[in-house]
Amino acid sequence: MAETEGLLKDLAGKIGRIVEKPGRLYFEVADENILEVAGYLFRKMGCRLSTATAMEMYRGLEVLYQFSHDASGRYFCPRVVITDREVPKMHSIAPVVKGAEWIEREMAELFGITFEGHPFPERLLTRDNDKVPSRPLRLRRLE
Amino acid sequence: MSKTVIPIGPFHPLLEEAESFKIHVDGETVTDVEVDIGYMHRGHEFISERKTFTQSIYLVERICGICSTSHPLAFVHAVEDVDGTEIPTRAAYIRTLVGELERIHSHLLWLGLAGHFIGYDTLWMWAWRYREPVLELFEKISGNRNHYGMMRVGGVARDVRPEDIPEIAKTLDMIEKKMDMIAKAAADDPVLRTRLKGVGVLSRQAAVDYCAVGPTARASGVPIDVRKDEPKDAYGLVDFKAVVLENGDVYDKLVVRVLEIVESVKIVRQCLKKLETEPGPILNDVKEITAGEGIGRYEAPRGEVFHYVRTDGSNRPLRHKVRAPSYVNIPTCSVSCKGIPLADALITLASVDPCYCCTERAVSLVDRRGEPLSVDVLELSRRKTELLRRDIYG
Amino acid sequence: MGWYNKRLAKSLWVFHVSASPCNNCDIEILDLLTPRYDVERFGVKLVGSVRHADVLLVTGIINDKVAPYVRRVYEQAPKPVFVVGVGTCPISGCCFKESYNAHHGGEAVIPIDLYIAGCPPKPEAMIDAVVKLVGVLNG
Numbered sequence: 001m002a003e004t005e006g007l008l009k010d011l012a013g014k015i016g017r018i019v020e021k022p023g024r025l026y027f028e029v030a031d032e033n034i035l036e037v038a039g040y041l042f043r044k045m046g047c048r049l050s051t052a053t054a055m056e057m058y059r060g061l062e063v064l065y066q067f068s069h070d071a072s073g074r075y076f077c078p079r080v081v082i083t084d085r086e087v088p089k090m091h092s093i094a095p096v097v098k099g100a101e102w103i104e105r106e107m108a109e110l111f112g113i114t115f116e117g118h119p120f121p122e123r124l125l126t127r128d129n130d131k132v133p134s135r136p137l138r139l140r141r142l143e
Numbered sequence: 144m145s146k147t148v149i150p151i152g153p154f155h156p157l158l159e160e161a162e163s164f165k166i167h168v169d170g171e172t173v174t175d176v177e178v179d180i181g182y183m184h185r186g187h188e189f190i191s192e193r194k195t196f197t198q199s200i201y202l203v204e205r206i207c208g209i210c211s212t213s214h215p216l217a218f219v220h221a222v223e224d225v226d227g228t229e230i231p232t233r234a235a236y237i238r239t240l241v242g243e244l245e246r247i248h249s250h251l252l253w254l255g256l257a258g259h260f261i262g263y264d265t266l267w268m269w270a271w272r273y274r275e276p277v278l279e280l281f282e283k284i285s286g287n288r289n290h291y292g293m294m295r296v297g298g299v300a301r302d303v304r305p306e307d308i309p310e311i312a313k314t315l316d317m318i319e320k321k322m323d324m325i326a327k328a329a330a331d332d333p334v335l336r337t338r339l340k341g342v343g344v345l346s347r348q349a350a351v352d353y354c355a356v357g358p359t360a361r362a363s364g365v366p367i368d369v370r371k372d373e374p375k376d377a378y379g380l381v382d383f384k385a386v387v388l389e390n391g392d393v394y395d396k397l398v399v400r401v402l403e404i405v406e407s408v409k410i411v412r413q414c415l416k417k418l419e420t421e422p423g424p425i426l427n428d429v430k431e432i433t434a435g436e437g438i439g440r441y442e443a444p445r446g447e448v449f450h451y452v453r454t455d456g457s458n459r460p461l462r463h464k465v466r467a468p469s470y471v472n473i474p475t476c477s478v479s480c481k482g483i484p485l486a487d488a489l490i491t492l493a494s495v496d497p498c499y500c501c502t503e504r505a506v507s508l509v510d511r512r513g514e515p516l517s518v519d520v521l522e523l524s525r526r527k528t529e530l531l532r533r534d535i536y537g
Numbered sequence: 538m539g540w541y542n543k544r545l546a547k548s549l550w551v552f553h554v555s556a557s558p559c560n561n562c563d564i565e566i567l568d569l570l571t572p573r574y575d576v577e578r579f580g581v582k583l584v585g586s587v588r589h590a591d592v593l594l595v596t597g598i599i600n601d602k603v604a605p606y607v608r609r610v611y612e613q614a615p616k617p618v619f620v621v622g623v624g625t626c627p628i629s630g631c632c633f634k635e636s637y638n639a640h641h642g643g644e645a646v647i648p649i650d651l652y653i654a655g656c657p658p659k660p661e662a663m664i665d666a667v668v669k670l671v672g673v674l675n676g
Contacts, residue, residue, distance in 0.1 A: 023373070024438060048354045049354045050449045050466065071372075073372040099474075101474070110188075187636075205631070205656070206559060207560060208559045208562070208563075209560060209561075252564070271567075272573060288657075289565075
């Protein structure tokens with residue numbers, strides 16, 4: 001597909017392991033490159049951020065951003081793997097994609113990830129609710 | 144600092160010091176809107192990991208009562224996306240039929256609420272009265288007025304009986320006629336147009352920046368509609384139009400929803416015709432889901448519902464992520480509410496159609512010096528309509 | 538208080554407390570006001586302030602964030618007040634009972650006098666409950 005080829009060419013060197021399925025492209029990106037990749041998808045390709053998902057796996061915490069390319073109905077999903085499970089942190093893409101503000105706040109409170117550069121890093125769903133255990137979605141996982 | 148909470152309607156609690164929108168005002172003009180959520184947080188993603196796929200369908204229905212078929216549809220799309228499972232054609236038509244009937248009932252519900260907020264209680268009663276036959280149709284098709292339990296991975300749970308089809312068609316005829324009546328009444332009313340035109344504008348660039356979806360985005364000129372962008376089920380087999388307007392104000396959002404009801408009636412008619420002649424199974428019994436990940440989405444009445452499922456080969460999801468459309472639409476209020484008079488704040492907040500379970504509409508007002516105000520925003524909104532009516536009709 | 542209850546039963550004013558519901562029960566409660574079911578003919582009215590309420594309709598699982606506020610609303614309601622739990626959520630938490638944020642049934646927060654089961658309960662069931670309540674109040 002034309003968009004996929006353009007993406008792989010322009011961001012060569014910044015993209016790691018790729019998993020391709022019909023209509024979906026999942027690829028790994030290092031933390032230092034995520035801002036550039038997000039900017040490319042959002043501004044150059046005109047994708048829209050649907051949401052982001054955080055998961056805890058044996059190899060670390062994975063943050064998967066899901067960008068929808070509405071013109072073709074396909075999804076482009078960069079994945080960042082954070083290996084430090086005690087103090088997980090990564091760059092926030094909120095300065096580039098305004099629609100990422102809320103979802104990064106939610107991942108921060110449910111998983112304990114610090115998003116560096118986020119404009120309002122306050123709790124979203126569990127503010128003023130001290131009975132909720134902190135980082136409630138963190139559990140051991142099998143790969 | 145103590146805050147005052149103003150309830151905005153008989154169906155919201157007067158909970159002191161609980162707020163979901165904090166509106167900053169300067170005199171009579173709104174300067175900023177802050178959003179605080181968390182009152183409905185029930186921990187769906189936590190519970191979902193402890194349930195099987197089929198149990199999760201019943202769980203996600205109860206995320207929201209109004210769009211209670213959109214979440215199961217997006218979820219089964221996600222699970223089917225893991226392996227690329229196909230569904231039988233008859234099941235596709237039934238899924239689309241239920242989904243579009245739900246769109247009709249949800250938009251009628253919103254229309255009634257919008258009427259209530261600006262003081263047109265008659266519109267509220269009309270819209271909800273004509274919504275009742277749609278709920279009865281659901282009871283006929285699925286057994287319950289809400290929370291239908293119709294979806295399964297690989298198809299649907301129940302079939303539409305041939306003897307029910309004429310009754311569905313008759314209800315559709317009635318809805319079309321009444322929608323025509325309501326639309327004409329709304330378009331001909333100068334007070335309504337003055338109240339809603341040019342109010343709470345969301346520019347196209349802001350809609351793109353905030354990644355808005357659904358009628359909120361389509362009223363601002365962003366032509367996104369999951370039914371056209373990635374047609375699943377029977378959307379690729381029926382003929383319909385995605386309604387896109389360009390002003391981004393509350394009036395356009397209302398017109399988008401009214402026109403979408405008309406398009407939905409068209410889609411349901413086409414599905415009924417196919418169901419009369421297309422036999423076949425309604426479920427492709429899936430025995431196993433391999434390890435992998437799947438993305439599923441559906442165009443709910445409020446916008447794109449997104450589900451992501453990560454599987455490990457067992458019968459439970461490893462990770463299940465849910466993103467409802469109001470999650471991305473509600474932050475747009477901080478743009479569309481800036482600079483509008485306070486009397487219009489309520490209808491602007493309501494125009495993105497926030498799903499109740501993401502927000503409660505208890506509102507608190509704070510003025511320039513940070514001091515709380517006690518003003519009834521619902522009263523303000525209705526009083527403005529009265530004044531306009533007096534101006535126009537004398 | 539028997540004669541007082543009889544006066545109350547003639548026209549019950551209800552206040553709706555929505556404490557983390559999925560909103561289906563709330564919509565069905567609102568449906569009672571619309572022309573099909575029309576409970577206003579029984580004198581039942583939905584009020585905007587808890588100070589005017591005779592009956593509190595509680596929906597939802599009452600998560601940890603709203604629980605103190607629900608308690609406060611109950612204390613502010615002028616007694617005697619009757620609390621009705623609408624739906625399966627206030628009975629046992631429905632499908633959310635395993636959540637980290639839920640109580641096991643509304644009784645943990647406020648005393649509930651009448652339960653209406655169903656997910657959501659049909660409007661006919663709610664009218665039946667109102668009639669039963671009126672019957673109890675009438676002795």
